[in-house]
Amino acid sequence: MRRLTFEATERVAPSAPERMDVACFVGFVRRRPESPVAAALSRYLFEQGWMTAPTLRVDPSDPQHPLTDVPLPFESFGAFERHFDWRARTGLTPDEPTALGAAVRAFFAQGGRKCYVIRMADPLPPEQDRPTRLQRLNLLLPGSRLPAPPGMEHAASAIDRTTWHGAAHLFGLPDVSFLCLPDLPELVAEVPEPLPVPRLPPLGAPGFGPCVIPLGEAGPQWRTPEREAPRCDLTGYQDWAGFLAILAELLRDRRLRETHLIASLPLPSASLVFDTAxxxxTAMQDMGRFLHEHGLLLPFQSAFIQLAYPWLQTAGSVGLPENLEAPEGVLTGVLARNALLRGTFRNTLGLSLVDVRRVFPIPSTRDLTPRLPEAGPRGLVERVSLLGPTPLGLQVLSDVTSSNMASHRQAPVSRLLSSVLRAARQMGVDLTFSASNETTWRELRYQFEAMLGRYYEAGALRGANRGEAFSVRCDRTTMTQDDLDAGRLVVMVELDPAASLERLHVRLSSLEGGVTLRQEDAA
Known part of the structure; x- marks a missing residue:
């Protein structure tokens, strides 16, 4: 034997079943040429069945495969960048970045540690007409518009892997907690307007100036496009809301109840106006009232959908129209960082935004002011998770869901329930083949009490003791005879989330000579 060679076998480490920080991005980006598929990804795709029939979507003999419509796990932005050229939207020179790439970059910059990326196709050219862009919604979620693309005519089914396309891959990704579709605002937007011609400074007296000599090799050839960031008219907002309603229906599946959709609220067109008293x-002056007046949140309002606004300028958005990117990548990264460091049930209100230079538009007092129920529609801060400036820098200004119900509006509570559901699902898997008898019921009750006890000790539940914080029942009172005959096991759980008090309304009345305190609905 002349030599001994050690070869390290790379593989994608499976996620812990209780993780609540993993995201999934679905969209459009170009495959990086001359970049082979990493060994760890190839092994993962083979183990997941994407390299064999009947779900053969990646040719194992082609190292340059485009990797279309398959979930790819990444634990760093560098790993994503090695496989996809996110700064090459058109493949020409000069070029511009892609919305998907900017969102993935923002996710990792804010503290995210793992995400899946599902590439559905190359990005469309910027000048593409709106009907063609709307048809791309079918790639994000097949069946959202008719006709469906070839090979995607059948509705997504949790038990049929051949129907998993786009966002429907969530059925096979049980560790995902957040779903993002960064290309959605551009797909529904109106035709972009060119930016106004900048005014040149007045000519001054001739003189000498510093001579700048370029040093080193020239950087990448891309430039900021001379067009506006994606903006929506009323029709665009209606298409956006209709698509989110279809996604909300998908997330209502009992297998996906632990997944939250993080979506960006599109920017309004400058010509979009509405009547008030x-x-x-303009819609940008009062987004909250505009959304209410046109019922744009009604089709999809849900405790599992979180909207993000306003749009952001980051280091990764340089080269995008107006140097702005959709905020969902940043918010999802903050939520992932919060889950890893503090617990997903903690409120992200006040958490700092990393690598964010400015927001557009800056939230106004009208956007940030909650409104009493008798004062009309809710303020934007009560239905949309806002990001903006504070005396301590750019921070999260509200952490809310799109639900119209006050009890479901606090996003930390919704994430807590998702975390409990995920833990409960794992316990149910362990006892699937156990006999349904008193011993199994008692064992399951003990497991639930131990699990909820850990949440209580971490501060997720409130109460002077565990008995006040939660209760668990699993006996003959929770199951009917039909349940017993069918082998169904029913556990009744009641818990009291430790919802934080985010705002206290103080009313001072000199006429009445008193002070009235009233807790506001959580923002």
Whole structure:
């Protein structure tokens, strides 16, 4: 024997079943040429069945495969960048970045540690007409628009892997907690307007100036496009809301109840105005009232959908139109960091935004002011998770879901319930083949009490003791005879989330000579 060679076998480490920080991005990006598929990814795709029939979507003999419509796990932005050229939207020179790449970069920059990326196709050219862009919604979620693309005519089914396309891959990703579709605002937007011609400074007296000599090799050839960031008119917002309603229906499946959709609220067109009692207003002046007046949140309002606004300028958005990117990548990264460091049930209100230079538009006092129920529609801060400036820098200003019900509006509570559901599902798997008798019921009750006890000790539940914080029942009172005959095991769980008090309304009345305190619905 002349020599001994050690070869390290790379593989994607499986996620812990209780993780609540993993995201999934679905969208459009170019495959990086001359970049072979990493050995760890090839092994993962083979183990997951994407290299064999009947779900053969990746050719194992082609190292340059485009990797289309398969979930790819990444634990760093560098790993994603090695496989996808996110700064090459058109493949020409000069070029511009892609929305998907900017969102993945923002996720890792904010503290995210793992995400899946599902590439559905190359990005469309910026000048593409709107009907063609709308048809791309079918790739994000097949069946969302008709006709469906070839090979995607059948509705997604949790038990049929051949129907998993786009966002429907969530059925095979049980560790995902957040779903993001960064390309959605551009797909529903109106035709982008060119940016106004900048005014040149007045000519001054001739003189000498510093001579700048370029050093080193020239950087990548890309430039900021001379067009506006994606903006929506009323039709665009209606298409956006209709698509989110279809996604909300998908997430209502009992197998996906632990997944939250993080979606960006599109920017409004400058010409979009609506009537108020005080006269006409542009949508950007009062987004909360605009959304209410046109019922744009009604089709999809849910405790499992979280909207993000306003749009952001980051280091990764340089080269995008107006140097702005959709905020969902940043918010998802903050939520992932919060889950890893503090617990997913903690409120992200006040957490700092990393690598964010500015927000557009800056949330106004009208956006940030909650409104009493008798004062009309809710303020934007009560239905949308806002990001913006504070005396301590750019931070999260509200952490809410899109639900219209006050009890379901606090996003930390919704994430807590998702975490409990995920833990309960794992316990149910362990006892699937156990006999349904008193011993099994007692064992399951003990497991639930131990699990909820850990949440209580971590501060997720409130109460002077465990008995006040939660209760668990699993006996003949929770199951009917039909349940017993069918082998169904039913556990009744009641818990009291430790919802934080985010705002206290103080009313001072000099006429009445008193002070009234009232807790506001959580923002």
């Amino acid at each position: 005080a006269g006409k207003r």
